[in-house]
Amino acid sequence: MLAVGSTVGLTASPAHADDTGDDAATTLIPADPSVSEVIAGFAPDGCTDPQLPITHEEARLTATLPSADDPSVPADRTFARTMVEGGGFDGYTRSFAHQVCRSGTLEAATRTVTRLGESLWRQAVRRAQSTGVVRGDLPRSDDRPLYWTRIEAMAVLHQWAPDFALSTEERADLVDTFDRAARGMGDIRFPAGKGVKRVIVSGFDPYTLDGGTTGPAPGTVGNNIRHGNPSGAVALALDGTRYSAPDGTVVVIEAYNLPVSYPEFARGYLEDTVGPFMEQGKRQVDASITVSQAGGSQFNLEEWNGRYHGVSPGNDTHASCPTIDGVPQLAVDNPGCNTQVVERWGGGDSLTDPPQWTQATLPVEEMIAARTGADVPRPPGDTWPDESVAFGVVWNTNYSYFADCTSPEVTSVDQRELTYPPETPPAAPPADSCSRSGGGGAYLSNESAYRNTLLRDRLGLDIPAGHIHTPGMQHFETDFAVSDPTFDAWRTAIVAQTIELVHVVGGTA
Numbered sequence: 001m002l003a004v005g006s007t008v009g010l011t012a013s014p015a016h017a018d019d020t021g022d023d024a025a026t027t028l029i030p031a032d033p034s035v036s037e038v039i040a041g042f043a044p045d046g047c048t049d050p051q052l053p054i055t056h057e058e059a060r061l062t063a064t065l066p067s068a069d070d071p072s073v074p075a076d077r078t079f080a081r082t083m084v085e086g087g088g089f090d091g092y093t094r095s096f097a098h099q100v101c102r103s104g105t106l107e108a109a110t111r112t113v114t115r116l117g118e119s120l121w122r123q124a125v126r127r128a129q130s131t132g133v134v135r136g137d138l139p140r141s142d143d144r145p146l147y148w149t150r151i152e153a154m155a156v157l158h159q160w161a162p163d164f165a166l167s168t169e170e171r172a173d174l175v176d177t178f179d180r181a182a183r184g185m186g187d188i189r190f191p192a193g194k195g196v197k198r199v200i201v202s203g204f205d206p207y208t209l210d211g212g213t214t215g216p217a218p219g220t221v222g223n224n225i226r227h228g229n230p231s232g233a234v235a236l237a238l239d240g241t242r243y244s245a246p247d248g249t250v251v252v253i254e255a256y257n258l259p260v261s262y263p264e265f266a267r268g269y270l271e272d273t274v275g276p277f278m279e280q281g282k283r284q285v286d287a288s289i290t291v292s293q294a295g296g297s298q299f300n301l302e303e304w305n306g307r308y309h310g311v312s313p314g315n316d317t318h319a320s321c322p323t324i325d326g327v328p329q330l331a332v333d334n335p336g337c338n339t340q341v342v343e344r345w346g347g348g349d350s351l352t353d354p355p356q357w358t359q360a361t362l363p364v365e366e367m368i369a370a371r372t373g374a375d376v377p378r379p380p381g382d383t384w385p386d387e388s389v390a391f392g393v394v395w396n397t398n399y400s401y402f403a404d405c406t407s408p409e410v411t412s413v414d415q416r417e418l419t420y421p422p423e424t425p426p427a428a429p430p431a432d433s434c435s436r437s438g439g440g441g442a443y444l445s446n447e448s449a450y451r452n453t454l455l456r457d458r459l460g461l462d463i464p465a466g467h468i469h470t471p472g473m474q475h476f477e478t479d480f481a482v483s484d485p486t487f488d489a490w491r492t493a494i495v496a497q498t499i500e501l502v503h504v505v506g507g508t509a
Contacts, residue, residue, distance in 0.1 A: 066215030087145020088135025117181025203235030261314030306435025360466025
């Protein structure tokens with residue numbers, strides 16, 4: 001995922017331990033009456049309070065595109081409902097609201113949202129992996145219905161008015177509990193012991209949902225709301241699958257999806273999911289891969305990950321470290337510009353703790369030599385010059401840095417076009433530099449790669465770990481159709497070749 005426009009023996013404490021800073025709080029905004037009306041429509045009378053705040057993501061629940069057939073009038077449904085119903089989840093939010101509203105205690109509500117979140121994830125996985133008829137009129141591979149169904153349910157929790165006292169902090173924890181469950185973060189079930197290899201893979205939500213091409217229909221939004229994320233589709237396609245490596249070893253893959261916003265990362269979403277499986281034990285992972293979307297017609301295997309983050313806003317519109325007058329802000333004495341790790345996973349409170357850089361340990365040579373995508377149909381508009389594969393696979397050793405951590409001057413190193421193996425090894429980031437961006441930029445994909453490889457290092461593991469950036473998926477035939485054959489073909493091809501790349505990693509782990 002590119003930016004918009006462009007310790008061994010650590011032990012995890014409970015997921016909601018209070019060791020995060022102010023930047024880890026989710027931003028809430030005043031309720032919009034139209035959104036509150038939608039939320040109330042799912043719940044029994046008197047169960048919700050229309051005055052309670054919601055999130056920026058939930059505010060998009062009433063967003064409507066122009067009609068694909070006649071852009072002068074709005075579509076007949078909100079985009080969110082189009083996705084939810086198109087994915088066959090049309091009754092989920094109402095059932096969710098009614099079950100939550102029957103909860104008489106916080107403990108009961110917590111049990112309910114955990115169960116329902118895990119159920120939603122499992123339903124989405126079953127749909128994505130189905131070989132038969134699925135509910136809804138969207139392709140089984142579409143990642144977007146899960147996202148929008150989860151947002152509807154979280155909106156219900158934000159405006160839930162229970163009969164018992166519910167503090168702001170308790171409500172936030174309840175929302176977090178559901179969110180994590182509905183992302184597959186509590187659904188990882190690796191077999192124990194020898195004889196298998198265990199691989200964990202992450203995907204991401206859709207992002208850059210605001211803006212885009214607009215139409216003349218009053219009250220409608222730009223068509224960026226249509227965006228999906230192939231990495232999210234990859235996670236659904238891979239979760240719980242297994243295959244035989246070339247040497248006959250059974251490889252088991254578990255997957256989960258990450259949010260495109262900074263506060264959840266700061267609260268330990270990734271570490272709490274992956275960390276327990278990087279610790280010593282019978283279910284320790286043999287490889288950990290993060291995946292996100294970039295652009296073009298190639299996969300980038302990112303070598304170096306930077307600690308710097310926050311230039312571009314997430315789906316919640318929050319940016320931890322925005323530029324000021326076009327000038328990048330320095331990480332010195334500026335926690336918002338540095339990835340912060342929760343204390344339960346090692347913390348760190350200086351410019352070099354955690355370190356400014358981490359490095360991937362993916363089997364790059366094997367991933368390139370495997371010629372993944374040779375049996376994957378190329379989607380319309382694919383520009384990779386070698387037409388015998390769907391997409392290219394490139395070892396990306398780019399990065400940029402502040403040579404002087406007290407000066408805003410940035411040095412960029414462009415090494416993307418190196419052939420593999422290169423005649424000379426690529427230059428590593430200077431040891432005393434401050435990161436400005438890794439090969440995958442300075443957005444949340446880079447942060448997922450950084451946190452994942454930092455966990456590997458802090459827990460002293462020698463396993464493949466790194467980031468795969470996929471080609472871009474947003475290729476639509478028309479301005480306002482929510483899906484079409486070209487859009488679906490890109491997602492299908494990207495998912496298929498990503499699975500092949502993950503299998504290469506698992507087979508060499």
